[in-house]
Amino acid sequence: MAIREFSPEGVHRLKVAFFNELPEESIESRFKERGFVCIKCTESELTDPSFVSFLDAVVFSQRPEKRTGLNKVLETVPLLLNNDVRVYIRMASDPERTSGARDKVVDTLLRLQLPMANITPEEWSRIPDQRREREKAFLAPYVYLVDASADWSKITHVICDRPAGGTPNTAIxxxxxxxxxxxxxxxxxxxxxxxxxxxxxxxxxxxxxxxxxxxxxxxxxxxxxxxxxxxxxxxxxxxxxxxxxxxxxxxxxxxxxxxxxxxxxxxxxxxxxxxxxxxxxxxxxxxxxxxFVEGAESIRDCASAGRAGHAIANLFDKTLGPWRKQAHHTKRSLKEYLGKKWLTKDGQEIALPPKRAEIVRQLGGIPDVAPLRKVFEQIGDHAGAICGPAHGDLHAANVLVRNGDAIIIDFEKMEDEFPMLYDPASLESGLVMDGFVRDKRAKNAPEELLELIRPLYTGNALIALTVPYHAANPASWLFDCAAQIRTLSRHAESTAGQYALVLALCLIRKGCNPDPFEPINENLRAISFVLGQSILLDLASMLTVQARTVCRNETCSERIA
Missing domain, CATH: 3.30.200.20 (Phosphorylase Kinase; domain 1)
Known part of the structure; x- marks a missing residue:
């Protein structure tokens, strides 16, 4: 059990309000033993912030003779939840043993877009994706549905064991x-x-x-x-x-x-x-x-200044080490894992915004996603992926560096089972995107910047790991970072070329971000798209050459035979 301090202060809030029905005296005494006071409430009181803020919980009881009677009063629930008041609804018993009474309450809660707990899998599936939390999650506050078969003693334990937090400090x-x-x-x-x-x-x-x-x-x-x-x-x-x-x-x-x-x-x-x-x-x-992580800088700033070597090693060896040590081979392909990355939240294929598409044309690219997606799916369906836990959004602003240590933040998109190549590819594509925001070429001469870094993003370069560069190249920091990231990621490939494939996807996704940006960022996102396109076209060409070579060898063997 966690250490807890026993204090005469007791629970944070003392009042449990009941709408429609108070429990019997023996149940009230159980609440009193736990430090709570039972009171009856009206609908108007539940709309008063000064009354609500001192409540621990509210129990609504559905009446059998009027199953829709709670519909209007449940409109007070948002104020209750926003004040961290726990809300419980006791369902009416149904002599016909149907779910009709419960369904009416659930329908109302769904209409009001209120979070629910203690619900069935079918009820959970009815919650829209944009509001659906983990199934069987009990992240309070929520509306807790109490089945008609539950007696008051069980309800008492549930309420007392889940007290509300401190009263909102409106005077702060x-x-x-x-x-x-x-x-x-x-x-x-x-x-x-x-x-x-x-x-x-x-x-x-x-x-x-x-x-x-x-x-x-x-x-x-x-x-x-x-x-x-x-x-x-x-x-x-x-x-x-x-x-x-x-x-x-x-x-x-x-x-x-x-x-x-x-x-x-x-x-x-x-x-x-x-x-x-x-x-x-x-x-x-x-x-x-x-x-707050004080004394840290983003890996973007650290890398562009040529100081990211130790941090990148620390990131994959120490910070992400416990996750990466769980890597294992799977039969599912990169296409199966990452296919949805080619789609928007609405299920539409990602696309370049019109303004950015024009920049891509000026840089010599073709602003068409469909053929690139087809190449990815063809190549990415050939072998299984090495998977494990992944951060899922490891761009250059989500890695902070302090005294050589790499600190990761923002776990919103973390995945339990995901290709281990996705995090390093996200980081490298993030450095391409964010590492040149202070480079004047990104704004005034994007063609020049593209040519400086293009040698890094060919099929042969990605498979060879390292690419020679001139010491005077102002993008030399990216060559060093990319070589290190690719070397540390090689063990996560089940077949050669998988990292290149995932990196191409990450670069193209950055290029297709639909949000409007400042001109310099628009140029950098267009450059990212062109680089991702270049990788995929090179990989497709290399596969075609390999196929022809195999075909010739088979023909020669047949002639010899």
């Missing part, structure tokens, strides 16, 4: 709160409540925005001044955290993967340290809070 002073603003007022209010819950034990916060990634979840530096608490060291010096706000599923998935996979495998000093007690979820939004 937030300097820089304008940075938290969101165009959607409802989302802004929910995120503000998440901040007040996460830092309920603080007097003051100072918020500074950080450069956002592409996930749609803004990240902030937050200096928090803690309240003086019993047993704690009094101090006016604020502690520095990172805070990530975003859609509930995005935050829940990343939290889930961090707790279930990263915390037990990534060495403590080589990954983010989440403050699990400060991470929270609401109805539609969520918040992650962790220790």
């Amino acid at each position: 002073k937030i300097n820089g709160s304008d940075y938290l603003a969101n165009g959607d007022l409802a989302i802004h209010r929910e995120r503000l409540l998440l901040i007040q819950r996460a830092f309920h034990d603080c007097d003051e916060l100072h918020v500074e925005p950080m450069i956002d990634g592409l996930s749609g979840a803004p990240v902030f530096k937050v200096y928090a001044k803690l309240q003086h608490a019993q047993g704690a060291l009094p101090s006016n010096w604020p502690y520095l955290y990172f805070v990530k706000l975003g859609p509930r599923k995005t935050i829940a998935d990343e939290y889930d993967k961090y707790v279930g996979r990263a915390i037990h495998h990534v060495p403590f000093h080589l990954g983010p340290r989440l403050r699990l007690g400060r991470c929270n979820l609401g109805t539609s939004q969520g918040i992650l809070v962790g220790d």
Whole structure:
């Protein structure tokens, strides 16, 4: 059992509210033994933030004679969940033993887009993909469905064993709160409540925005001044955290993967340290809070300055080592694992934005994805892949370097079973994309930059591992990094050329990112596409030559025979 301090303060919140039906006295006494007070509530009270914020839980009871009677009052649930109030719904018994009563409640919860727990596989499958969390996950707060067969004693244990967190600190002073603003007022209010819950034990916060990634979840530096608490060291010096706000599923998935996979495998000093007690979820939004990694720089900056050698070795040997040691051969091909990477979230084939397509033409490329996808599927279907746990989004901004150590962040896209080549290919393509953002050639002479690095991205170069370059080449840092990454990744190939294939996919995906960018980034994404295209066309040509050679050899053998 985890260490817990026994304190006269008891539970954070004391009141459990009941709508429609109070439990009998013997059950109330069980709540009292656990430090809770049972009260009856009305619908209007459940819309009052001052009333809701001090509740631990609300129990709604469905009446057999009026199965749709909860439909309207359940519209108060978002406010409850945003305040971390636990919500339970007791289903009415059905003499005909059908699921009709339960179905009406589930239909309402799905319509209101509320997170649910203790649901059946069929009910879970009805949740849209963009809101569907891990099956059988119990990441509170949620609406917990209590079957009609469950008695009050069981409900009592469930409620008392899952208490709410601290009451939102609405009095906390937030300097820089304008940075938290969101165009959607409802989302802004929910995120503000998440901040007040996460830092309920603080007097003051100072918020500074950080450069956002592409996930749609803004990240902030937050200096928090803690309240003086019993047993704690009094101090006016604020502690520095990172805070990530975003859609509930995005935050829940990343939290889930961090707790279930990263915390037990990534060495403590080589990954983010989440403050699990400060991470929270609401109805539609969520918040992650962790220790800010001070004194670090992105591997992009480290690499372009020629200082990434030790960090890259550390990344694959130490940081990702526990995952990479789980590598194993599978019968599934790269096509089976990575085929969906050629599609958008809507199931459409990825494509170059029109403006970027024109840049690709100017660079000598062909802005057509379909034939490239066909080449990938043909070559990628020939052999099984070596797989294991993978980060899934190891671009150059998700690897930080401090004193030679490589620290990985952002576990949102982590995969339990994925080609081991994907992470190194993502890193190399990320260095191509991000490593030249300060190079004037990327903005003013993209053709010149392309020619500087093109020798690295041919089929022969990728299979040969190293490519000679002139010491005066301003892109020499990329040649060094690429050679090191490819050497460290060779063991993850089941057949020669697989790394080249995955790298081509990563480069093409970066080129097809639909978001608009500054001109310099538009040029770099076009360059990435051209390089990925070049690799695939070279691989296709090499396979054609090999096939002809085999055919000639067979013909000669037949003649000799």
